[in-house]
Amino acid sequence: MNQPVESIAEQKSVYLRDFEHAPARDGEPEWLTALRRRGIEAFERRGFPHSKEESWRKTRLSQVANTHYTVQPAAGEASVLAGYRPAVEAGPCLVFLDGRFDAERSRWAELPAGVTAAPLSELDGAAATAVENHLGTLAPVDEHPFAALNTAFVQDVMVIHAARGSLSETPISVVFASSDSEEQAVYPRLLVVVESGAELRVVEQHVGGGANYLSCPVTELVAADGAILDYYRVQEPGDAARQLGTVSTRAGKDAAVRMHTLAAGGQLSRTDIYADLDGTGADVELNGLYLTEGRQFCDHHTWVSHNTEHTTSRQVFKGVLDGRSETVFDGLVKVAEGAQKTDAQQENRNLLMSKMALAHSNPRLEIYADDVKCSHGSTTGQLDKEALFYLRSRGVGPADAKSMLVFAFANEMLEPIKVSGLHDYERGLLFRRLPGDETVREVV
Amino acid sequence: MSATTKTLEEVTTRDYEAGFVTDIEQDTVPPGLNEDVIRFISAKKNEPEWLLEWRLKAYRNWLNMPHPTWANVNYPPIDFQAISYFSAPKSDDDRPKSLDDIDPKIKETYDKLGIPLYEQEMLAGVAVDAVFDSVSVATSYKEKLAEKGIIFCSMSEAVENHPELVQKYLGTVVPHNDNFFAALNSAVFTDGSFVYIPKGVRCPMELSTYFRINAANTGQFERTLIVAEEGSHVSYLEGCTAPKRDENQLHAAVVELVALDDAEIKYSTVQNWYPGDENGVGGIYNFVTKRGLCQGRNSKISWTQVETGSAITWKYPSCVLRGDNSVGEFYSVAVTRGYQQADTGTKMIHMGKNTRSTIVSKGISAGHGQQSYRGLVRIAPTAENARNYSQCDSMLMSDTCGAHTFPYIDCQNPSAQMEHEATTSKIGEDQIFYCKQRGISEEDAVSLIVNGFCKDVFRTLPMEFAVEAQKLMEITLEDSVG
Numbered sequence: 001m002n003q004p005v006e007s008i009a010e011q012k013s014v015y016l017r018d019f020e021h022a023p024a025r026d027g028e029p030e031w032l033t034a035l036r037r038r039g040i041e042a043f044e045r046r047g048f049p050h051s052k053e054e055s056w057r058k059t060r061l062s063q064v065a066n067t068h069y070t071v072q073p074a075a076g077e078a079s080v081l082a083g084y085r086p087a088v089e090a091g092p093c094l095v096f097l098d099g100r101f102d103a104e105r106s107r108w109a110e111l112p113a114g115v116t117a118a119p120l121s122e123l124d125g126a127a128a129t130a131v132e133n134h135l136g137t138l139a140p141v142d143e144h145p146f147a148a149l150n151t152a153f154v155q156d157v158m159v160i161h162a163a164r165g166s167l168s169e170t171p172i173s174v175v176f177a178s179s180d181s182e183e184q185a186v187y188p189r190l191l192v193v194v195e196s197g198a199e200l201r202v203v204e205q206h207v208g209g210g211a212n213y214l215s216c217p218v219t220e221l222v223a224a225d226g227a228i229l230d231y232y233r234v235q236e237p238g239d240a241a242r243q244l245g246t247v248s249t250r251a252g253k254d255a256a257v258r259m260h261t262l263a264a265g266g267q268l269s270r271t272d273i274y275a276d277l278d279g280t281g282a283d284v285e286l287n288g289l290y291l292t293e294g295r296q297f298c299d300h301h302t303w304v305s306h307n308t309e310h311t312t313s314r315q316v317f318k319g320v321l322d323g324r325s326e327t328v329f330d331g332l333v334k335v336a337e338g339a340q341k342t343d344a345q346q347e348n349r350n351l352l353m354s355k356m357a358l359a360h361s362n363p364r365l366e367i368y369a370d371d372v373k374c375s376h377g378s379t380t381g382q383l384d385k386e387a388l389f390y391l392r393s394r395g396v397g398p399a400d401a402k403s404m405l406v407f408a409f410a411n412e413m414l415e416p417i418k419v420s421g422l423h424d425y426e427r428g429l430l431f432r433r434l435p436g437d438e439t440v441r442e443v444v
Numbered sequence: 445m446s447a448t449t450k451t452l453e454e455v456t457t458r459d460y461e462a463g464f465v466t467d468i469e470q471d472t473v474p475p476g477l478n479e480d481v482i483r484f485i486s487a488k489k490n491e492p493e494w495l496l497e498w499r500l501k502a503y504r505n506w507l508n509m510p511h512p513t514w515a516n517v518n519y520p521p522i523d524f525q526a527i528s529y530f531s532a533p534k535s536d537d538d539r540p541k542s543l544d545d546i547d548p549k550i551k552e553t554y555d556k557l558g559i560p561l562y563e564q565e566m567l568a569g570v571a572v573d574a575v576f577d578s579v580s581v582a583t584s585y586k587e588k589l590a591e592k593g594i595i596f597c598s599m600s601e602a603v604e605n606h607p608e609l610v611q612k613y614l615g616t617v618v619p620h621n622d623n624f625f626a627a628l629n630s631a632v633f634t635d636g637s638f639v640y641i642p643k644g645v646r647c648p649m650e651l652s653t654y655f656r657i658n659a660a661n662t663g664q665f666e667r668t669l670i671v672a673e674e675g676s677h678v679s680y681l682e683g684c685t686a687p688k689r690d691e692n693q694l695h696a697a698v699v700e701l702v703a704l705d706d707a708e709i710k711y712s713t714v715q716n717w718y719p720g721d722e723n724g725v726g727g728i729y730n731f732v733t734k735r736g737l738c739q740g741r742n743s744k745i746s747w748t749q750v751e752t753g754s755a756i757t758w759k760y761p762s763c764v765l766r767g768d769n770s771v772g773e774f775y776s777v778a779v780t781r782g783y784q785q786a787d788t789g790t791k792m793i794h795m796g797k798n799t800r801s802t803i804v805s806k807g808i809s810a811g812h813g814q815q816s817y818r819g820l821v822r823i824a825p826t827a828e829n830a831r832n833y834s835q836c837d838s839m840l841m842s843d844t845c846g847a848h849t850f851p852y853i854d855c856q857n858p859s860a861q862m863e864h865e866a867t868t869s870k871i872g873e874d875q876i877f878y879c880k881q882r883g884i885s886e887e888d889a890v891s892l893i894v895n896g897f898c899k900d901v902f903r904t905l906p907m908e909f910a911v912e913a914q915k916l917m918e919i920t921l922e923d924s925v926g
Contacts, residue, residue, distance in 0.1 A: 054514055340843070352858035355825065361853040366516075367868055370840035374868040378851065380823075382858035 011065045012047045016040065018070060019152055032120075035136045039151025046145045058328050058360055059270055059299055064242050069185035069214035071153055075100050076179030080209040080238070086173055087234055087425040088203050092117060093173035099155035099186050102177075114166025115200065120157040127161040130193045138220040138248035140274060146216040146244040147272075150187040154218075157189045162198040162227075171201040171232075171419045178208035178215055178238065188217040188245075194227040196252070201230040203422055208238035212267075217245035223255040225279060231259045232422055236429075237266035239294075246272045251311075253279030260417060262426050263290040263298055264433075270299035270328075277304070277311040288317040289413040289426075291433050292325035292357075299328040304344065306335045312343040318413050319350045320406055320433065321357035330362040333376070337368040346376035351383065351409055399436035406433075407440050475528045479503065482631055485530045489600050489634075492607055495614075502620035502630030509624045515787040516816040516848055517756050519729065522694060529632045529665075585649065595640040596651055599667050602638035609640055613671050617700040617737045617764070625696040625758075626733040629665050633698070636667035641676035641707070650906055652681040666697040672707035674740065679710040681909060695754075697732045705740030705767065710748070712905055713761075714913060717753035724783025724812070727755025734761035738770035738796075746773040747790065748904045750913045752920050755784060760818065762791035765799035765827075772801040775901040777913070779920050780813025780845070789819035789836075789850075794827035794860070804900050805836040809845035810921060816848040823860040830860040838868045839897055841921070891918045 019040045025033070048065045049056035075098040086093045086107070094117060095105040101119040111117055116127040123131065135157060139147045158174050176188035194200045206217060215237060223229045229249075237243045243266050251257050263269055275284045290298045304313050319327050329348045350359035363376040383405050391401035410430055417423040434440055473481050482503055486496040511521070589596050595606060602610050620630040641647055672678055682699075695717075701709050711734075720727025730753075736745035747761040763772030774790040792801035807815045817836045838847035849866045871893050879889030895902070895914055902910045 337844070350855065352855065352860075355858055356856075357858065358854065358856045361851075361855075361864075363849075363851060363864070363866075365849040365866060365868065366846070367838070367840070367848060368846040370843045370845065370870045372840075372868060372870075374866075376849070376864075376866050378853050378864040379862060380853060380855040381861045 011068070012044070014068050015149060016044055022071075022153070023073070029132070031132050036152050036154070038136070039141055039148045039153075042142045043145055043148035043152060046142070046148060048145055055301065055330070060268065060297060063268060064214060064244070067183055067212070067214070069183055071155070071187070072098055072179075072181050072184045075102065076181040076184070078177050078179040078209060080207050081105060081177050084207070086175055087205055088171050088173045088419055088421040090421060091170040091172060093175060094119070094158060095175045095177060096156065096158060096188060097177050098179050098181070098184065099176075099188055101156050101158075109170075111172075112166065112168030112170050114163035114198065115168055115172065116159070116161040116163075117172045118159060120159055123159055126163070127159055130161050131157065131159050131191060134193055134220065134222050135191055138222065138250055138274070139218045139246060140248065140272070144246055144272060147218050147246045149185075150189060150216045150218040153185065153187045154189045155187060157191055160190070160192045160200070160202055162194045162200040164195040165197045166195075167199045169201065171203050171422070173203040173205065175205045175207065176215075176217060178211070178213050178241065180209045180211050181213065182211045184211070184213050186213060186215045188215065190217070190219040192220070192229065192231070193222045194224060194229045196224040197226045198224075199228040201232075201419060203232045203234070203419060205234045205236070206243065207236050208241045210238050210240060212240040213238070213242070215241060215243040215245070217243070219245070219247040221247070221249040221257060223249065223251045223257050225252040225255060227252065227255045229255075229257045230418055231257065232417065232419065233259070233261040234422075234426065235261070235263045235265065235269060235271070237269060239265065239267065241266045243269040245270070246274065248274040249284065250276045250278055251282035251284055254281035255279060256283045258285040258416075259287065260413075261288040262429065263288070263300070264292075264429055266296065266298070268297045270301070272301045272303070275302070275304045275313065277306050277313060278308060280308055280310045282311045284313045286313070286315040286317075287413055287416065289410055290317070290319045290327055291410070291430065292319070292327055293322040293433070294325060295323065296325040297327075298325070300330070301328075302331040304331070304333045306333070306339045306342040306344060308336075308339055310341045311339065313345070315346045316413065317348045318410060319359060320353060320410055321350060321359055322353040322433075324354070324356040326358040326360070328360045328362075330360070330364070331376070332364045332366065333374060334366045335369050335372050335374065339369050340371040342369065342372040342374065344372070344374045348378045349409075350380040351406065352380065353382070353406070397436065400439040403434035403436040403440045404443065407444065411444075473528060473530050476525045477503075477527070477529055477632065481529050485632060485634065488530065489603070491603055494611060495603060498615065498620060499631050502627050505621040506624065506627035506631055509627060512624050515758050515818070516814070516850070517758060517785040517787050519756055522729070524628070527694065530634065588648065592645050592648065593642040594645060594647055595638065597638055599633070599636040599638050599669070602669075606638075606640070609671065610638065610669070613669055613700070613702055615700075617702060617735045618698050618733050623733060625731045626698050629667060629696045629698045629733070633665045633667040636669070636697070638668070639670040639678060639680060641672045641678045643673040644675045645673075646676065647678040650679045650681055664695050666695075668697070668699040670700070670709055670711070671702045672704065672709050674704045675706040677708045679906060680712070681906065682711070682713045683715050693726075694729045695731065699732070699734040699761075701736035701745055703736065703738050703740060703743035703745050703770075706742045707740060708744040708746075709736065710746045711736070711761070712909060713747075713749040713751075714909060714916070715749065715751050715753050715757070716916065719753050719782055719784050720755040722782055724755070727784070728753065729756045729758075730754040731756075731758040734759065735764065736762065736772070737764045738767050738772060738799075740767045740770070742769045743767050744771040744773075746775075746904070748775040748901065749777070750901070750905070750916070751776070751778040751786060751788060752916060757784075757786040757788055759788045760790055762793070763801065764793045764795065765801065766795045768796040769798045770796055771799070773904075774801075774803045774805070775904045776805045777808070777898045777901045777917075778806070778815060779808045779810070779917070780815045781810040781920065783812045785814045787816040787818055789817045791820040792822070792832060794821075794823045794830040794832070796826070797828040798830070799827055800831045801833075803832070803834040803836070806898050806901055807836070807838040807847055808841065808894065808897070808921070809838065809847050810841035812842075812844050814846045814848075816850060817866075818850040820852040820854070821862060821864070822854045823857050823862065825856045827857050828859050830857065832860070832862040834862075834864040836866045837897070838866070839894070840868065840870045887922070890921065894921055
């Protein structure tokens with residue numbers, strides 16, 4: 001864990017060399033080339049985080065820094081996509097393999113009026129301008145080394161744009177898949193712009209095979225004044241995968257961003273969620289569920305900034321930990337000076353299913369205004385013995401009773417999902433983790 | 445301007461001058477820190493060889509330690525070479541001549557607290573040659589304690605008279621390389637208190653540093669060690685409610701508590717050092733490492749602190765719950781006003797089975813005060829059925845102050861139950877209105893609400909202390925609202 005500084009510096013230079021020797025990208029707009037340059041320069045300055053850095057202290061990065069992950073010249077074979085069904089049946093679904101748009105595997109359905117969804121390489125018009133104005137403005141390129149790497153090496157950018165006043169209930173799905181190539185680096189990138197008064201639903205999914213690969217997804221969500229964005233993220237990276245990603249959002253005046261994440265799978269996964277509440281009346285909701293087992297490491301960092309008056313945020317993160325897995329929830333609510341009447345809530349609940357699982361929970365508040373309502377709560381524990389006894393006394397077997405209680409604990413996070421197909425899909429993921437899933441399926 | 449308002453540099457320069465003024469050269473060392481200074485301190489105090497070695501080990505470790513930056517406080521870098529690490533007690537010429545020489549604000553506070561005049565003079569460090577009542581009181585207490593076999597003396601006396609006890613326990617709870625300031629303290633500590641309660645003895649009175657205050661100038665690097673043998677019980681009070689004048693700006697104390705089987709230690713602190721003037725100039729830096737080890741079964745350590753002074757407080761009284769069924773408690777009220785900064789909290793490390801810990805932290809911020817609660821609750825895999833309850837509430841009394849909460853909760857045993865709750869609030873206009881319409885003045889209403897807010901903590905203080913603390917709170921927060 002305590003990697004010598006020199007070897008980390010060595011790893012850093014490998015990526016700098018890769019950048020210099022990257023094949024020429026013909027026809028790429030100048031602003032994008034400049035953005036890439038900004039990314040690699042930020043990475044050069046920042047380097048890999050040191051294990052003594054407070055916000056990276058618990059993330060075992062040596063696994064990542066010790067391997068040289070490279071971008072493959074072309075998309076590889078993806079066993080994970082054979083017979084793969086996306087989480088959501090309805091609406092368009094765009095598939096990216098190894099960061100490159102895969103038109104063949106994508107499902108084209110009619111886009112709702114006013115909504116554009118396409119890779120940057122096939123974009124022009126108003127949406128293309130929106131990309132230039134927004135790409136890289138929200139992602140923490142300067143602070144987060146993996147967001148910087150993504151910015152430097154991104155292959156193609158998935159863009160979803162909802163024009164002013166457009167309303168759509170049909171979800172737009174994006175699937176980022178990784179192929180079976182060993183030690184490859186993938187840099188998925190998603191930009192969602194919801195113009196003022198528009199309403200949009202987006203589902204982002206990450207899947208991968210059994211290879212040891214590094215994925216650094218970066219997502220930027222812009223919600224202009226009065227916009228409503230429902231964003232769902234399902235992370236199922238492969239068993240040996242390391243995924244280090246960021247999701248950043250900015251909510252304008254009276255805008256609402258509701259984020260829902262589910263993390264399962266991956267050897268090491270870390271998601272940094274940044275939310276800036278910039279307009280009065282902005283409302284952000286962050287819900288997350290993480291299911292870990294084996295030797296998985298799963299980390300969620302949230303950075304919620306209330307930058308102006310009358311803004312509200314609510315975070316609930318729940319974890320079910322099994323095996324020797326380790327999870328981190330580190331949430332920060334920051335109320336800026338003058339951001340009066342802020343209402344911020346934060347909650348983290350961890351359920352330990354095994355003796356060797358380890359849950360870290362750091363719910364943090366930084367408050368520089370006095371007329372605010374802020375609270376946070378954190379609990380960690382095992383299943384309630386009395387509840388188990390109650391079920392057992394009514395003839396429910398031990399495995400079934402356990403499953404029912406875990407389901408009840410985790411299902412709370414799935415209830416608010418508004419996309420019906422996704423709701424069932426995530427339930428399915430949860431069922432797979434329960435010892436007596438058949439009975440529970442029947443009961444609920 | 446009183447001596448206390450001077451900055452670190454001014455103070456240290458004066459120390460430096462004093463070094464030349466003093467007639468006996470060996471009584472002081474010039475500012476700066478190196479192995480010779482440590483050897484000098486050790487020799488001066490007639491310390492045994494092992495203690496010198498220990499100090500030097502700490503010093504060598506300290507040299508390789510970076511100055512910690514993780515705390516949520518801001519202050520200019522400290523020049524450790526500008527501090528004089530050993531100086532003889534101040535001669536009367538350096539002290540304020542009378543109470544008229546000290547900051548009138550402090551004098552005002554003394555009067556409000558109802559402190560007798562001679563005690564005021566003593567607290568302000570005024571040179572007086574009258575014999576205080578408390579000295580004779582202390583002597584009679586000492587006799588009573590000796591009867592029970594209790595050792596209560598300064599650290600230097602303990603090193604001289606009970607070296608085997610000191611050697612056995614010193615550094616066992618806070619190792620010499622624990623953290624930057626603890627390492628510095630281990631290298632250069634000059635004095636402090638030593639308490640030893642023999643097996644089965646219940647200390648008949650509250651032990652207080654207050655009785656020792658004029659007996660020995662404990663200095664800025666204080667080291668306290670309290671050992672409670674099997675089945676013993678002790679309650680220890682540190683500090684007092686009256687604001688205390690001090691020449692040194694940097695304070696890096698270390699407190700170690702050891703509780704063996706069935707022993708109980710209750711450690712209460714009221715800290716009210718000079719916080720700097722209204723512009724945030726001057727004031728004490730209070731960087732303290734306090735840790736208790738519940739080594740035995742069924743042992744209990746309870747920390748209670750009321751922190752109202754110091755420009756910067758950096759303090760985390762902690763409990764290591766190693767014995768089965770041991771209990772750790774932390775109750776804290778911290779007030780920051782003016783430009784005060786406090787980063788304080790606790791660590792509860794659960795290792796034994798059925799260990800329990802309670803954390804109640806109340807923070808009050810006013811003016812430009814910045815306050816952080818930083819706490820760790822760690823449940824080791826061996827801590828079956830551990831239980832923790834944490835509550836940290838903050839109250840904000842102006843729109844320029846800040847209240848922050850950084851709890852760390854690491855749980856490695858599924859049978860553990862842990863809860864953490866935090867709230868942030870301000871005194872509601874409706875609450876004030878309610879009081880006022882019932883004929884309670886605004887000032888009284890504020891004090892009523894604040895004392896209600898802190899009640900959970902004050903309740904755990906020894907009776908007299910609690911009354912004083914309440915009074916202190918009223919005075920501290922006067923004119924803070926409105």
